[in-house]
Amino acid sequence: MAPYRPPSDQSREIGIVESEFASVRISINDDGNGPRLRLEDLRGDKVRYLDALELETLVWLRDEHLSALLDPSADRWRE
Amino acid sequence: MTATVSGKASKYDQLIEPTRVHGSLYTDDEIFREELEKIWYRTWVFVGHESEVPEPNDYVRTAIGPQDLVLSRDREGVLHVLVNRCAHRGNLVCDDQRGNSSSFRCPYHGWTYKNNGDLLGYPFNRGYGGKGNIEGELGLGVLPRVDSYQGFVFASFASEGPSLVEHLGAAARELDRLAGLSPEGKAELTAGWLKHQTGANWKLLVENETDGYHPQFVHGAIFGVTGSPIGALYSDKSTAVTRDLGGGHSENDLRPEFRKFGEPMRWFGTTEERVFEYASRMREAYGDEDAERVMIEGAPHVMIFPNLFIAEIQVFAIQPLSAHECVQRSTAVQLRGAGDINKRLVSQCMGSVGPAGMLLADDTEMYERNQYGVGMRKPEWLDIRRGVDRERVDENGFKIGTATDETGMRGFWGHYKSLMEAE
Numbered sequence: 001m002a003p004y005r006p007p008s009d010q011s012r013e014i015g016i017v018e019s020e021f022a023s024v025r026i027s028i029n030d031d032g033n034g035p036r037l038r039l040e041d042l043r044g045d046k047v048r049y050l051d052a053l054e055l056e057t058l059v060w061l062r063d064e065h066l067s068a069l070l071d072p073s074a075d076r077w078r079e
Numbered sequence: 080m081t082a083t084v085s086g087k088a089s090k091y092d093q094l095i096e097p098t099r100v101h102g103s104l105y106t107d108d109e110i111f112r113e114e115l116e117k118i119w120y121r122t123w124v125f126v127g128h129e130s131e132v133p134e135p136n137d138y139v140r141t142a143i144g145p146q147d148l149v150l151s152r153d154r155e156g157v158l159h160v161l162v163n164r165c166a167h168r169g170n171l172v173c174d175d176q177r178g179n180s181s182s183f184r185c186p187y188h189g190w191t192y193k194n195n196g197d198l199l200g201y202p203f204n205r206g207y208g209g210k211g212n213i214e215g216e217l218g219l220g221v222l223p224r225v226d227s228y229q230g231f232v233f234a235s236f237a238s239e240g241p242s243l244v245e246h247l248g249a250a251a252r253e254l255d256r257l258a259g260l261s262p263e264g265k266a267e268l269t270a271g272w273l274k275h276q277t278g279a280n281w282k283l284l285v286e287n288e289t290d291g292y293h294p295q296f297v298h299g300a301i302f303g304v305t306g307s308p309i310g311a312l313y314s315d316k317s318t319a320v321t322r323d324l325g326g327g328h329s330e331n332d333l334r335p336e337f338r339k340f341g342e343p344m345r346w347f348g349t350t351e352e353r354v355f356e357y358a359s360r361m362r363e364a365y366g367d368e369d370a371e372r373v374m375i376e377g378a379p380h381v382m383i384f385p386n387l388f389i390a391e392i393q394v395f396a397i398q399p400l401s402a403h404e405c406v407q408r409s410t411a412v413q414l415r416g417a418g419d420i421n422k423r424l425v426s427q428c429m430g431s432v433g434p435a436g437m438l439l440a441d442d443t444e445m446y447e448r449n450q451y452g453v454g455m456r457k458p459e460w461l462d463i464r465r466g467v468d469r470e471r472v473d474e475n476g477f478k479i480g481t482a483t484d485e486t487g488m489r490g491f492w493g494h495y496k497s498l499m500e501a502e
Binding site: 031032033034035036049051052053054 | 111131132133135136137138139175178179180181182185191365
């Protein structure tokens with residue numbers, strides 16, 4: 001597992017969601033003009049911010065849609 | 080009313096003379112509609128500051144005249160100015176004054192737009208023949224030109240015209256001066272805006288911003304209470320000048336007076352010792368000689384046509400709503416990396432133009448009294464001749480007058496006339 005790195009200055013950490021396959025730190029970030037969810041891939045060293053509308057979209061995403069996103073060639077390992 | 084040019088005199092030839100302007104310019108609804116088209120929807124207008132949308136997907140509400148706009152920064156960091164109107168049925172798509180979102184969703188029928196204005200999608204899309212049928216056709220209105228200078232963001236409804244740098248002309252160096260007061264070379268507008276609605280024509284405000292004739296009278300009380308030396312800057316004895324910068328821009332250049340005293344931070348009504356952290360950072364950043372010069376000369380006092388006024392420690396944005404009404408938004412200048420002075424900038428700004436601020440209340444009373452007066456039938460004209468016979472041209476070719484002369488107003492009206500006469 002990657003060593004602990006604190007989230008950015010204006011983030012309120014919620015916790016780490018982890019399994020044998022992935023490890024993601026979740027916090028709410030207040031650097032911008034409104035709060036965003038900050039997701040940090042602790043194994044892949046990549047950060048993604050999601051605003052409220054994007055999060056709501058995820059909540060409503062159909063399971064088959066989500067499954068399609070989990071295809072390793074969908075975005076992350078395309079080439 | 081007298082036409083000054085024989086033969087083919089334009090409407091504005093009849094209303095604007097070199098040393099007087101007709102009262103109807105402040106009251107006529109038809110002239111206001113023409114101003115919107117020929118000035119507010121054609122030239123560059125200040126809409127906000129890059130520091131107001133620092134992060135990807137940040138947005139703030141703004142306006143040009145009665146147009147409700149959103150200044151957004153997309154995921155890639157590019158700035159956009161969007162018209163806050165759904166392409167479907169015209170509803171407002173954005174309610175909050177500021178926020179962070181990659182997209183905007185209209186509350187009426189759920190149409191959703193990217194923060195660059197592109198239509199993302201619409202519910203129950205079979206009614207439009209399915210997904211992808213109208214996305215390219217319908218989007219939010221997007222202002223075709225957005226540009227910034229020293230972080231100050233300007234936008235134009237016109238796709239063609241002079242560049243922002245050409246529009247700013249000599250006023251650009253005043254924005255440079257403001258930025259130069261920061262140890263990191265950046266002024267920011269992060270203190271939040273106050274809105275003041277005023278029952279007056281927008282041009283009365285523009286004219287007042289570099290009118291050095293009124294402070295001793297209108298602001299006499301605050302100068303007296305605070306013991307401020309500012310009043311003396313605007314007198315017959317002052318070495319300060321009023322400068323017509325061209326393009327409708329004007330300034331009160333107070334530097335000659337501050338150079339005379341040679342005291343760092345006198346322009347801010349304080350001493351270097353009382354803002355020690357700021358002064359130290361300035362000396363560290365620029366070296367003793369340059370830092371001292373900057374701290375002696377102080378901040379600009381400049382009116383940038385048509386709506387951006389920088390009054391040393393505060394910034395105003397003028398938003399006309401009708402011939403008889405406008406909104407002044409105001410905020411404190413913040414200097415990046417400046418340390419202790421930023422809090423003082425906010426508190427001084429609150430004291431002068433906050434809800435209980437004295438300067439803005441003084442001026443607003445005058446604007447509204449003026450507006451009341453220009454609605455009367457006689458005399459028909461307003462006089463702007465003060466100092467015309469002692470006006471001279473400085474070493475850079477700009478017209479200058481003494482601290483109390485109406486040189487800036489005459490410059491404003493000359494430019495206004497050229498824009499209003501254009502087809």
